[in-house]
Amino acid sequence: MTDLITMHTHSTFCGHAHDSLSAMVDAAEAAGVCAMAATEHYPIGEALDPTAHSSMPTDRLDAYCDAVLEQRELHPHMEVLLGCELDWLGGDEGRDLRSENFERFDIVLGSVHFVDGWLINGTRHAKRWETADVDAVWRRYVELWCEAAASDMPFTVMAHPDVVKKFGRYPSFDLAPSYERMAEAAAAGGRMIEVNTSGMFAPCAEMYSARDLLRVFARAGVPCTVGTDAHEAAHVARGVRQAYALMYDAGYRKLAVPGYGGSVRFWNL
Numbered sequence: 534m535t536d537l538i539t540m541h542t543h544s545t546f547c548g549h550a551h552d553s554l555s556a557m558v559d560a561a562e563a564a565g566v567c568a569m570a571a572t573e574h575y576p577i578g579e580a581l582d583p584t585a586h587s588s589m590p591t592d593r594l595d596a597y598c599d600a601v602l603e604q605r606e607l608h609p610h611m612e613v614l615l616g617c618e619l620d621w622l623g624g625d626e627g628r629d630l631r632s633e634n635f636e637r638f639d640i641v642l643g644s645v646h647f648v649d650g651w652l653i654n655g656t657r658h659a660k661r662w663e664t665a666d667v668d669a670v671w672r673r674y675v676e677l678w679c680e681a682a683a684s685d686m687p688f689t690v691m692a693h694p695d696v697v698k699k700f701g702r703y704p705s706f707d708l709a710p711s712y713e714r715m716a717e718a719a720a721a722g723g724r725m726i727e728v729n730t731s732g733m734f735a736p737c738a739e740m741y742s743a744r745d746l747l748r749v750f751a752r753a754g755v756p757c758t759v760g761t762d763a764h765e766a767a768h769v770a771r772g773v774r775q776a777y778a779l780m781y782d783a784g785y786r787k788l789a790v791p792g793y794g795g796s797v798r799f800w801n802l
Contacts, residue, residue, distance in 0.1 A: 537566045537770050537774075538567065538568045538759055538773070538788070538790055539561065539566060539568075539569045539759065539760050539761040539769060539770060539773060540569070540642075540690065540727060540758045540759065540760045540790075540791055541570065541572050541618070541642060541692060541727060541729060541760025541761060541763075542557055542561075542569060542572060542761065542762070542763045543573060543574065543618075543763065544556075544571065544573065546573045546589050546593055546596075546600070547573055547574045547589050548584065548585050548586040548587065548588075549764065550764040550765065551765040552764075552765045552766040554601065554604060555600075555604060556766045557763065557766050557769055558571075558604045558607075558611075559766070560766035560767070560769045560770075562608055562610070564769060564770035565770070566611060566769065566773075567611050567612065568611065568612040568614070568792070569613060569614065569769070570613075570614035570615075570616040570760075571601045571604070571613065571614065571615060571616060572616040572618045572640065572642050572760075573616075573617055573618065574587060574588035574589050574617070574618050575588060575617040575618060575619045575620070576588050576589055576590060576591040576594060576628075577620055577622070578591075578627055578628055580627055581622070581625060581647060581650065587646070587652060587655070588620070598615060598637060601613060601614075601615040602615060612792065612793065614639040614640050614791060614792070614793065615637065616638050616639055616640035616642065616689075617635075617638055617641055617642070618641075618642040618644050618692060619635075619641050619642065619644065619686065619687075619688065620644050620645070620646055620647060621644065621645050621677060621680065621684070622647055623647075623649070623677050623680065625647065625649070635687045638687075639792070639794060639795060640689045640690065640795075641686075641687050641688055641689050641690075642688070642689070642691075642692040642760075643681050643682070643686060643688030643689075643692065643724070644691075644693065644696075645674060645677045645681055648670060648674055648677065648697075653696075653697055653699075654696050654697070654699045659700050662700050662702050665702075667702050667703070667704055667705075668705055670697065670702075671697060671704040671708075672711075674697040675711045678694065678715060678718070679714055679715060679718035680718075682715070682718035682719045682721075683718040683721045684722065688724055689724070689725060689791060689795065690724065690725040690726065690727050690791070691719055691725070691726045691727070692727055692729060692760065692762075693727065693729040693731070693732065693741035693742075693762065694715060694719075694727075694741060694742045694746060694750075695741050695742055695743055695746055696729075696732070696741050698732075698739070698743070699735045699736065699737055700735075700736045700737065701736045701738075708746075709745070712745065712749040713749060715749070715750075716749045716750050716755060717753065719750065719753070720754060724755065725756040725757065725758055725789050725791075725797075726742065726750050726755055726756075726757055726758075727741075727742075727758050727759060727760045728740055728741070728742060728757060728758075728759050728760075728776040728779055728780055729741040729742075729759075729760050729761070729762050730761045730762070730771055730773060730775065730776050731761060731763075731768075731771075731772075733772055733775070734768075734771075734772075740772070740775075740776060740779055744779065744782065747779065747780065747783035747785075748783045750783075751780075752784065756787070756789035756797070757780055757785055757788070758788065758789040758790065758791060759773055759776045759777065759780075759788065761773065777802055780802060781802045785802060786802055787800065787801065787802065788801075788802055
């Protein structure tokens with residue numbers, strides 16, 4: 534398969550990306566990407582993100598949406614989806630989230646980045662892993678992820694399902710039962726999942742989802758798409774072909790490709 538997609542990208546509308554939205558879309562087109570989603574981090578709020586480093590400030594949301602639609606007009610030969618990445622915050626949720634807030638988006642990524650207030654994949658917070666109860670963190674992460682996947686939130690795709698492994702910290706217990714729970718939750722919630730290529734370039738040196746987890750998703754009939762989670766233009770198409778190969782090896786024969794208005798197509802791998 535030669536057509537490239539990425540359903541997970543970020544720009545300087547959030548506080549930790551490096552390139553502008555226009556630079557991201559220009560780079561995607563130059564790399565041969567035929568469909569990409571701009572999926573900026575939906576505002577989290579000051580309680581968990583006081584410096585607006587982890588997410589987009591609320592007062593930039595409308596400007597962001599307008600900018601994505603402008604890029605769509607400027608790039609008629611590729612699909613530019615308007616999306617967002619929405620955190621599942623569990624008991625720390627303090628936002629007034631309503632379904633109508635998300636009607637304008639073509640795609641909504643569901644993510645678990647925070648475990649009881651701790652940004653587990655944040656480089657600034659990585660030192661906490663040195664003293665953390667790794668088994669307990671993994672169990673809590675899986676619990677939150679399954680809650681999110683089976684919830685009534687407007688998630689289209691559950692992003693980087695095992696991002697908890699980012700810093701190479703793994704539990705002592707067998708993950709197979711956890712993987713089964715995650716697949717069951719995704720299937721029950723009618724979610725897609727993604728192969729997120731950014732894990733290859735993190736300390737864990739492995740895509741999200743891991744091969745064994747991806748095989749469980751495939752057996753459960755959970756559709757799968759691909760995202761690069763690029764935060765700079767040079768990475769916008771990084772690892773996409775390797776992601777296709779991983780999907781095929783895990784048992785997938787179809788790639789889920791979200792489109793405008795919440796539509797989904799399936800391409801042969």
